[in-house]
Amino acid sequence: MDFIVNILALGIPFSVALLLASIGEMFNQRSGIFNLGCEGIMAMGAFIGMLIPYSVGQGGATAEIYNFLGIIAGALVGALLGLVFGVVVITFKAKQGIAGIGMQLFCVGAAGTLFRHFVGGTQSIPGIGKFYIPLLSKIPILGQIFFSHNILVYIAFLFVPLSVYILFKTPWGLRVRAVGTYPRAADSLGINVNRVRFQALAVGGALAGLAGAYLSLCQAKMFSDEMIAGRGFIAVALVYFGHWDPIKIMWGALLFSLAQSFQLAVQGQGINFPYEFAVMLPYVLVILTLAFSRDKKKQEPAALGIAFDREKRT
Amino acid sequence: MKKIVALSLMLVVLSASLFAQGGSEExxxxxxxxxxxxxxxxxxxxxxxxxxxxxxxxxxxxxxxxxxxxxxxxxxxxxxxxxxxxxxxxxxxxxxxxxxxxxxxxxxxxxxxxxxxxxxxxxxxxxxxxxxxxxxxxxESEETGYLSGIIAATISKVDVLGVVGPVDGGDAARYNRGFVLGAKSVKPDVEVMVAHTGSFSDYIKAGEVAQSQIKAGVDVLTGSSQQALGALRATADYPDEDIWWVGQDLAQLKMAEGQLKCVAASSYDxxxxxxxxxxxxxxxxxxxxxxxxNFANGGFIFGFNEALSDLYGSDLEDAINAQISEFVNNPNSVDWKSVDYSQL
The missing domain is CATH 3.40.50.2300 (Response regulator)
Structure with a gap:
């Protein structure tokens, strides 16, 4: 029983960075833009998130304030980078795929360079500790699985219903979906397509930056320029996995992370099985699910990847 | 025009000879x-x-x-x-x-x-x-791993140890297997959990491995390569618990979490x-x-964390020093290839 409880209790915090980044990417894609630079924005968010508590608030009573300032700064930098990406693909109408790869390379490189300049070598920080929810964390089994994590875990999972509400119950969510599905029709109704897309990119970037800051402040409690290690690309894949639906994306992030937690636990049991296959397990699981779970009712946003030009008839 | 061409050619030849001379002088x-x-x-x-x-x-x-x-x-x-x-x-x-x-x-x-x-x-x-x-x-890092294993098994209260490996190859494989042999030399029934991240630099995954092992009951962990810092950092999340780390780089002893959790470390020199x-x-x-x-040719150095001297006694220090002397006199004596993780 402990074996299963441990897998579940660890799988949930492991999923948070993926969940935040993939929900952010969902907003991007819902507006018609895919941002392969997600990985890079996460790297910058991780660096900025770590830099603030490292440089101004090492330890002491005020440490927590600086940690949360780091979280906010990570999200703000992410939003800013989302807007920069918007200038490239919306204003200058660059190809989104290539621009995203460029964004990823630039941000990872910039984060590493800035890190070396401002911090130096690998450094750890106190980071954000666990927050045990009173009473609930004392419930046997469930308390350990659901209510004994750091505060960002709870916030990340609150983003799921919040994004469902924003996307499907608010006028802005409707506009985001409209510009990602049929931008010309949205434009004819007076919606400023490019402005909505910029807004969605800012939201997506902020969540990717937040995901990065989570990794450096809550999970690793340190920074290195290779620490994102492909998680940004997995987040993009999870958007397809979840058919652009926040709840399904959450299940995808949990599936990946629980598989990760499971393979780590199994490796430790000394089962005679090549560890390389165990390490591959989460990735294989996501690919298989992507391949076999095609929901014909849930098509990708029709205008995904297509730049909008109101002077052109498309 | 001819003058310009001639002048240019002369400049090229002159500069080439100058550079050639400079190279040979160097x-x-x-x-x-x-x-x-x-x-x-x-x-x-x-x-x-x-x-x-x-x-x-x-x-x-x-x-x-x-x-x-x-x-x-x-x-x-x-x-x-x-x-x-x-x-x-x-x-x-x-x-x-x-x-x-x-x-x-x-x-x-x-x-x-x-x-x-x-x-x-x-x-x-x-x-x-x-x-x-x-x-x-x-x-021949099975020697440093062996020392780490002796320390880990000696200070462990639950006799369950963890290894956070990058990959099962090269010096990491030798270190990890040496660790198992060292631990078994002190406590033959000690349990050792070995898991690999598949990466030398994924700090986050190393931290995840460490958390997974700690949740499974491990109380002393080790690991090699730079990814191991993630695992060391994870042990520092248990500041008041008997969760300890044995390092594979002396630089770890100088880090804040190393001071708190790293009992000893060895390094390549x-x-x-x-x-x-x-x-x-x-x-x-x-x-x-x-x-x-190896220790015999000065390729390894070893140090305890004096801030944690209450944790290890002089007996353990003596045992480690004796083992290092043994390695100096008989290098390449650890049969690391004999370790089969599935038999642990």
Missing amino acids: SAAKEDDGVVKVALIVENTIDDKGWCQAMHDGILAAQERMPGEIEYSYSEKMKPVDAGSAARQYVADGYDIIIGHGAQYKNLILEMADEYPDVTFAFGTSAEVGPENVVTYMP YAPVIVSLVENVKNGVKGGYCVPM
């Missing part, structure tokens, strides 16, 4: 002043508190031991595909020894060695003996390797040999 000066130029190429950074830093520190120590005899440069963040251009630049700049620090540079080094027979190339970890201008080095490499090059021996690194 070569002559190098032979005269006895300075050996050493270049290091690493995939991470020279301050990664792990694999790359150990080599960098070793070269700096060798410079101190041979004052004025070693000129040193390094290139960081070099993927094997990028390292070729850096290595060629070093050759063009007259470097005598070029070290590709990692087995991933093997193909590049062998190719370059063939192309530039007058330059000495080195790479590791590898026990292979290469061409006559290639030097390999192989840390590359200084003897570099000193012998430089001396051999000076004596005209460019390569064709492998340098094993």
